[in-house]
Amino acid sequence: MNSRIPDQSKPVIAILTTSDRIRQFRGNRSNFRDIIRTGREQGYLVYVVTTRDLKLDERTVNGYVPSATGKLWYSSPFPLPQVIYNRISNREEEEKAPVARKIAECLEHEHIQLYNPFFFNKWNLFEWLKESRSTSKHVPKTRRLRSPQTIAAMLQQHDSLYLKPENGKAGKGIMRLRYRADSTLPFRLQIQTGKKNVTYKAASMDRLWARILREKGKTRYIIQQAIVLATHRGRPFDLRVLLQKNGRGAWSVTGVGARLAGARSITTHVPRGGSIEEPASMLEGTFGTERAAAILKNVPTTALLIARQIERASDNMIGEMSMDLGVDEEGGLWFFEANSRPMKFDEPAIRKLSLERIFQYCQHLARQNK
Known part of the structure; x- marks a missing residue:
């Protein structure tokens, strides 16, 4: 790691993540290493901090930086950051009460700027x-997936639709629905699991809806026209x-x-x-x-x-x-x-x-x- 002396005129920057009992903190370590290396090369003091260690009423906080080889991470006291780059890795973590509270405190703090405060829905x-x-x-034409009626109404305008989790990422949970009027099993639902997908064929909307409910569970979904x-x-x-x-x-x-x-x-x-x-x-x-x-x-x-x-x-x-x-x-x-x-x-x-x-x-x- 480049150990250039930080430039005092530049802000102290912390990469925000959440703590982990076994691995100290969560998140993409190679990404954090790249960010810290780039910051150091430009004369910034940069470190990783967890929401638990970020105590806003103290002058120093416990943060993490990688060793020279980048394999190990050391904890050390650092000055309170002026800018916080939010890299909490998933929504479930970010919605936990203590984490959400800490983000709200950062947003209200008069001397700290936090950017990327939330995930998109x-x-x-x-x-x-x-x-x-x-x-x-x-x-594309988009509606919330609430009932079989929503599907029927969308299929009147589009013969191919996508069903997507409102809070999904990296394509997880996406399904594709096609309607073929000339078939005895007109509803074709493609369900993606990993690199494979299976196609479920249904004769009626009731059967189709039962399968969709089984796939989506309690997850909220949108339904969207498939663009060719x-x-x-x-x-x-x-x-x-x-x-x-x-x-x-x-x-x-x-x-x-x-x-x-x-x-x-x-x-x-x-x-x-x-x-x-x-x-x-x-x-x-x-x-x-x-x-x-x-x-x-x-x-x-x-x-x-x-x-x-x-x-x-x-x-x-x-x-x-x-x-x-x-x-x-x-x-x-x-x-x-x-x-x-x-x-x-x-x-x-x-x-x-x-x-x-x-x-x-x-x-x-x-x-x-x-």
Whole structure:
């Protein structure tokens, strides 16, 4: 680890996570190491802190930094941070009363800036984007899944639908429903488990609904029109956009990647068999050079519009998000998903800039009065 002396004029930054009885703290350690290394190279004092150790009424807190090899983590007293980068890894942790209380205290603290205070809920995202004319045209028809009647009403307009958990991530729990009027078993429900999926066929809405209830349990779901996506080598793909605020506190596009769906997958997520592709060459293969260039030019503009609308409607200060945009057969762009705690992008240039942007924005935040 680079042990450059921290620059006293720069803010102290803490990466927030939750504690773990066995492993000291939770979260993606390799990501934390990369963030700390990047911060040190730029003269920042950066450490990991748990919500339990972050005592806001004390001058120092117990934090963690990696050893020179990066294999071990040492705990040590550090000054109270001026900026907190929230990387709590899942919603269940964040909703626990002591954790939620600590985040609320940070948001109210007069000398601490915390960014990315919460995870997104899919239903809220689509509702927020429908509020603006400029973003509503990029949103597939979406309803809350409450009853078989909701499915019947949606199937009258669309013969293919997606069922998605409101608080899902990485494609978990997503189902696809197709209706084939000419079949004795007209309802086809594709259920994704890991890299495989099974198709359940039903003759009646009652049977279908019983199976959906079994799959979803108590989880709240949305139901959404399936967009016919452009394909590459016969498989659908979508674009992954990373947006972060820069040193001026303005939204900017850090990078655009592409994800191609796995052979039998109903989503493009890499853990479900999807693969990382190069956006320009993939779009060129489908649309030709000129059309591909026009689509790619449209991506940052659309993503920035959407990010600003999400932040405005959420009424919270958000520092970054990743976004999934689908490209239909005509080259139109559709919003599918945004994540307020982006996973790391594997594309090296995007990864490098994304780490630098964290500190540019932290520096901007530290200069703001609350």
